[in-house]
Amino acid sequence: MDNSRLPVRFYVPLTLLCFLLAKLVFAGLFFYSERSAAPVPILKSRLALAKGTEATTGEDKTEGSSLNTEPLIPPTGQDRGIRLKALEAKRLQIEQERRLLQEEQKQLTALKQEINQKLSRLTKVQDAIQARIAEQQTRHDKRIKHLIKIYTTMPPKKAATLIEKLDMEVIIALFSRMKGEKVGQILPYVVPDKAARIVEKLARQD
The missing domain is CATH 1.20.5 (Single alpha-helices involved in coiled-coils or other helix-helix interfaces)
Structure with a gap:
C-alpha cells in the first residue's frame, strides 16, 4: 500500500471546493460583462437622437431657405x-x-x-x-x-220793434256794445221768448 496517496474521504471535500471556486469565478465574469455592456445601447440611443435632431433641423433649414428663396412671379399681361x-x-x-x-x-x-x-x-x-x-x-x-x-237816440219801444227784425248775431253785437242802462230800457219791449234768448246769449258772453 502506497502511503503517498490521500484517502478517498479527502477527495470529496476538495472536489466541492473546486466547484464552488469555479462557480464564483464564472459569476464574477458574467457580472462584469453585464456592467460593461449596459452603456452601449444608451450611447447608441443618444447618438440616434442627436442624429435625428440634426436631420430635422436640416430639413427645417432647407424648407425655410426654399420658402425664402422662392422667386416672386411677376404679373403677366393677362393679369x-x-x-x-x-x-x-x-x-x-x-x-x-x-x-x-x-x-x-x-x-x-x-x-x-x-x-x-x-x-x-x-x-x-x-x-x-x-x-x-x-x-x-x-x-x-x-x-x-x-x-x-x-237805436239809442229813438224811443225804447220803437227801437225794440226794429231790433226784433235783426239777426240774433247782430242783436247780440248791438246789446253787447250798448250801455247796460239803454239795454234795460229796450228789452222789456222785445217779445218775451226772444228777449229770454237774448239775455241767455249775453250771459254766455260774459
Missing part, C-alpha cells in the same frame, strides 16, 4: 389686363352714380323751387283773405256803431 378692366368698370360705375346724384340734386332743387313758389302764392292768398276779413270786420264794426247810435 394686368384683367385688373385694368376691373378698374375701368369701377370707374364707370362711380361715374354713373355721380351722374345719378347730380340728376337727383337737380330734381330736388326744382322741387324746392316749386314748393317755395307755392308757399309764396299761399302766403299771398292768406294775406288777401286776412285783409278781406279785416275789412269786413271794420265794416261790421262801423255798421254796429251806426245802429247803436240810431
